Amino acid sequence: MMLFRGGYLGRALRVNLTEEKVITEEISPRVYEQFLGGRGLAAFYYYNEIGADIDPLSPENKIFFFTGPLTGVKLPSTTKFNLTTKSPQTGLYLCSNSGGNFGPHLKFSGFDGLIIEGRARRPTFLYIRDGQVEFHSAEAFWEEETGRATEIIKEITGEKRVSVMVAGRAATRGADIACIMVDGRSAGRGGAGRVMASKNLKAVAVLGRGKIPLYRPQALMEFSREAMRKARESRPVHTRFGTPQYTGVLNELGCYPSYNFRTAVFDGIDTIKAEYMEKHYKVKNKACYSCPIGCAQICEVKEGPFKGFRSDPEYESIGTLGAQCGVADFGAIIAANQLCDEYGLDSMSAGTIIAYAMECYELGLFSRELIGRELRFGDGTAMVEMLRDMGEMRGFGAELARGFKYLAAKYPETVPYMMQCKWMPFAAYEPRGFFGIGLSYGTSSRGACHNVGGWTIRDELLTGEYDRFAVKGKGLLVKRIQETRAYVDSLGICTVARSSMGFNDQPRGSVLEMVTGVDLTPQLMEIGERIYTLERLILVREGITRKDDYLPDRIMKEPLPEGPAKGKVLTKEMYDEMLDEYYAARGWDKDGIPTRERLHQLALASVVKPGDLNREGGGTNEG
């Protein structure tokens, strides 16, 4: 077993809300060695503790918060922590990461992880102060919006520096697409906010003033200085424009989903792209913990119907609340984004679901009486008002905020207009414009997601190795990117700055050794594969197989009508070819189930429960 001498604290806090009981438990070095931290560690705990039959909103569901060995270390963008729980939005495994200061402060408090279980008897918030856990009443501000609730907690604790992870009103009123806000950033997807609220837990505040042990602190300081410079100099576009920089680029490439994926070129692009945002709305940058880039673009509406709204919309929010809803008014996007943050709604899910509702309304599948208002593409005011209804959980908004799984059961005739996979709404990238993105959505471990599933745009466009409209090689590409992302999410760093430390698909450098005393760098891709395979085993246990990895008919049957990708469609035959290549590369059988042989190769056989081994489809590579 490896001996770690830094980076890790070696223990997690387990908080049982039902009994108001707190346990500190050791984490075996063997588990770190196999699963690294963050997302990997959380998947390990989830696999062992959350059975397939557990209701996401029951006290038996748990939330696993884990940092990585680099979280909180003075290196570029070591801000990230991961949360994992069973999603009420999809009914499946959910992993989600967030920036902000929560992860670093959890480690400064002496813990690598926090496990929340049970259900509090009354509305509660937790305050973890230098390792001591206090239970406080949240009754007085249970329904407050996230920003106000954060202020109240800072007043109660008397600490302005405290990091607050909080669920908003949408969560406390039962929205399945409710996120968790963390110091203005979010663990957005899958409805983790709803899980928190179901436990009568409004927030977790943490303040730590301890130190993270480091194996070679002097060498690390020198490395950090250079890495900070590299990160800053290599990302001037992120500093100036943030992720909205992609808006205009992807539209030019014909890969910018608009009007609920009916087209991939947006006719209102000029007033929602980053350059317009900078000129008319940008106020300043905002940075997460230890970040030299500061990619968040704080914007404010200075005139018009949305005057006074202020938020920092990311590429995804602009895409889903803007182009997908046909809204070209950037003021409306800023307003909608602020409402999502304040109510605690996943802006990506919210935008994609409103776009679906707009299409259903225009097709006559949803009536004006049902919706309570006109809801047409391009109407920014209607979009913002619908978001308000979703956040307040009133009228038809309360139905939309339950997500696609709920809506499919209630309105089955509208399923063809739901752009989702495993009930998770698509992100703002068009699979018919980059075929690899289609496979990413289909095989992501948390339902349609470009991050967990693998953001293939860079490789498909910039390396010269791929034709973005071809299927060959995409299975291998997606696998490689998924594994990279799995280990990066487990280190506790932001993907934007990771290259400055050598963390790509050929990991290099010695920073991990400087921090932990153990050089796991050569094994990082294998660790990534182990994590991804364990996540698939969890999904298989929850009922997922090949049949669930497909995309909606719109992507597989309707050619794009215009732009550089005009006529492109990702047919079932094409998709099957990618999926077969992907499963073969992963060592999964034709039904998408990991084989016993691959589990042995990845040293997972000893981790996996015997009953789950028997789920293999034949147990061989023969398919």
Add this chain to the structure above:
Amino acid sequence: MQVSITFLGPAASFAGRTATMFEVPAPATVKEILEVAANECGFRVDPAAWAVLLDGRGVPPEDWDTFTVDQDCQLTVLPMLAGG
């Protein structure tokens, strides 16, 4: 040979224009072409921050000083995509 360059998305803000066109002696490497562009526009295309497509196909930064062009071409400069 004639080279036309399109500055895509935010690249246009850094270059102060959406496109430019100039003559360079053939053959020339991508790096040499970009140096001419830098003199034209006052915008240095740093390989850590920016990406290049040659006639629509990506040329990775490590190939810029070896990849040779010998006929009229279209270069596209865009941000080095760093994740969603």
